[in-house]
Amino acid sequence: xxxxxxxxxxxxxxxxxxxxxxxxxxxxxxxxxxxxxxxxxxxxxxxxxxxxxxxxxxxxxxxxxxxxxxxxxxxxxxxxxxxxxxxxxxxxxxxxxxxxxxxxxxxxxxxxxxxxxxxxxxxxxxxxxxxxxxxxxxxxxxxxxxxxxxxxxxxxxxxxxxxxxxxxxxxxxxxxxxxxxxxxxxxxxxxxxxxxxxxxxxxxxxxxxxxxxxxxxxxxxxxxxxxxxxxxxxxxxxxxxxxxxxxxxxxx
Amino acid sequence: xxxxxxxxxxxxxxxxxxxxxxxxxxxxxxxxxxxxxxxxxxxxxxxxxxxxxxxxxxxxxxxxxxxxxxxxxxxxxxxxxxxxxxxxxxxxxxxxxxxxxxxxxxxxxxxxxxxxxxxxxxxxxxxxxxxxxxxxxxxxxxxxxxxxxxxxxxxxxxxxxxxxxxxxxxxxxxxxxxxxxxxxxxxxxxxxxxxxxxxxxxxxxxxxxxxxxxxxxxxxxxxxxxxxxxxxxxxxxxxxxxxxxxxxxxxxxxxxxxxxxxxxxx
Numbered sequence: 001x002x003x004x005x006x007x008x009x010x011x012x013x014x015x016x017x018x019x020x021x022x023x024x025x026x027x028x029x030x031x032x033x034x035x036x037x038x039x040x041x042x043x044x045x046x047x048x049x050x051x052x053x054x055x056x057x058x059x060x061x062x063x064x065x066x067x068x069x070x071x072x073x074x075x076x077x078x079x080x081x082x083x084x085x086x087x088x089x090x091x092x093x094x095x096x097x098x099x100x101x102x103x104x105x106x107x108x109x110x111x112x113x114x115x116x117x118x119x120x121x122x123x124x125x126x127x128x129x130x131x132x133x134x135x136x137x138x139x140x141x142x143x144x145x146x147x148x149x150x151x152x153x154x155x156x157x158x159x160x161x162x163x164x165x166x167x168x169x170x171x172x173x174x175x176x177x178x179x180x181x182x183x184x185x186x187x188x189x190x191x192x193x194x195x196x197x198x199x200x201x202x203x204x205x206x207x208x209x210x211x212x213x214x215x216x217x218x219x220x221x222x223x224x225x226x227x228x229x230x231x232x233x234x235x236x237x238x239x240x241x242x243x244x245x246x247x248x249x250x251x252x
Numbered sequence: 253x254x255x256x257x258x259x260x261x262x263x264x265x266x267x268x269x270x271x272x273x274x275x276x277x278x279x280x281x282x283x284x285x286x287x288x289x290x291x292x293x294x295x296x297x298x299x300x301x302x303x304x305x306x307x308x309x310x311x312x313x314x315x316x317x318x319x320x321x322x323x324x325x326x327x328x329x330x331x332x333x334x335x336x337x338x339x340x341x342x343x344x345x346x347x348x349x350x351x352x353x354x355x356x357x358x359x360x361x362x363x364x365x366x367x368x369x370x371x372x373x374x375x376x377x378x379x380x381x382x383x384x385x386x387x388x389x390x391x392x393x394x395x396x397x398x399x400x401x402x403x404x405x406x407x408x409x410x411x412x413x414x415x416x417x418x419x420x421x422x423x424x425x426x427x428x429x430x431x432x433x434x435x436x437x438x439x440x441x442x443x444x445x446x447x448x449x450x451x452x453x454x455x456x457x458x459x460x461x462x463x464x465x466x467x468x469x470x471x472x473x474x475x476x477x478x479x480x481x482x483x484x485x486x487x488x489x490x491x492x493x494x495x496x497x498x499x500x501x502x503x504x505x506x507x508x509x510x511x512x513x514x515x516x517x518x
Contacts (some may be wrong), residue, residue, distance in 0.1 A: 045390070048393075048394050050390050050393060050394070070398070072398040073396075075396075077393070077394055077395070078396050079394040079396070081394070082391070082394040084390065085387070086386055086387060086389045088387040088388050088390065088391040089391075089393075090309075090383075090388055090391070091386075091388070101395055101397075102395040102396065102397075105395065105396070105397050106296055106298070106396060139314055151394075201451055
């Protein structure tokens with residue numbers, strides 16, 4: 001469904017992505033792992049065209065999305081949902097207005113109907129009775145779940161998760177993992193998740209890809225990644241300070 | 253781009269000059285692009301009437317108290333100062349005309365513009381800046397909503413509607429402030445003062461002030477939204493964007509005021 005070919009992107013004179021190739025099949029849960037600042041978010045933002053590639057292509061269902069006009073782009077985005085790292089809820093709107101935002105903008109549904117659908121999506125992520133709360137009054141875990149409800153409100157075919165478990169306590173992180181899994185089963189969506197949380201990666205992934213030095217250096221099932229022969233991947237998976245990965249400002 | 257260390261010494265002044273010129277040029281280009289996008293999207297559905305209404309209230313209604321107080325005292329001090337000056341050559345009878353002409357042609361729109369730059373301009377830059385750094389603007393895009401249409405269009409429209417509306421109030425209250433000081437403090441004859449006020453004031457004076465106000469409203473909204481929209485670097489970045497928005501919008505009001513005046517009043 002998603003095919004990335006030779007994607008390059010630089011900011012100033014720093015090459016962040018340096019020829020990324022990756023394919024995500026329909027219905028698959030792909031997890032991209034990599035260190036902080038390795039360009040994972042940049043990669044994810046290219047899939048929904050928040051960023052445009054300097055070189056290479058992003059193909060969705062076989063068509064290059066960099067050539068889309070505004071109309072085509074909006075059609076594409078209606079088929080996708082994205083959960084942002086900080087949830088990115090609109091803080092001028094209540095929870096249900098956040099969840100129902102796309103429905104209010106793009107359908108002629110009555111507010112009451114939108115609210116009903118929003119409540120239903122909120123129940124899917126395990127929340128109820130907070131429809132009229134403002135986002136500022138929610139905890140981090142709740143904000144992420146509201147963000148997730150907003151991402152699935154238009155029943156997308158594909159969901160992009162930007163560090164869904166970062167900044168959450170381990171139990172809340174696991175609740176989010178379970179939600180991602182159950183949404184996948186119930187809605188049979190394709191998903192791309194970027195994370196550096198290996199517990200989460202092993203739990204939700206069909207396949208894991210490692211982004212390092214601007215390229216995908218290994219792709220495999222969780223089992224294959226666990227048994228990798230690559231010293232870079234095994235260092236990251238095991239979370240060791242010593243190894244081939246050099247961290248700026250680190251001791252290695 | 254940072255200056256490369258490898259630039260030959262002879263070319264460095266050229267590079268330096270280029271870097272100085274680059275900033276205002278890219279800013280001007282960015283503003284023109286945002287203006288073009290805004291104008292293209294003004295009449296395009298979906299219409300966000302709720303956003304528009306919120307901004308009309310924020311820019312118009314909520315700025316009104318400050319505008320009224322400023323105008324009242326400006327009109328008052330104008331009457332006081334011109335009375336002192338005009339008395340020296342026996343022209344104190346003209347105070348009413350001076351207050352009326354100064355308020356409608358110049359001080360009404362300019363002071364309103366400066367107040368709205370500081371109040372609403374800062375709020376626009378801070379709100380859009382925060383939305384940028386917390387990825388809310390990206391989120392709008394992923395929800396298939398054009399952020400310029402959703403955020404900038406209602407602010408731009410509110411600016412060009414509300415600035416002239418506020419200016420009308422400012423003009424009226426400024427003239428009233430002058431009238432009050434002249435008749436109650438300086439002992440002018442109320443009937444004579446009012447006659448003098450209307451004698452030299454034409455409807456064109458008021459219109460010209462309002463044309464300027466429309467321009468100021470659009471410029472303030474556009475500059476403030478632009479600064480917020482393109483802010484980066486967390487809370488500090490939003491602070492810098494807000495400062496830049498207020499400074500630039502105020503400068504734009506004062507500088508464009510001269511050129512609009514020389515063009516409208518020739």
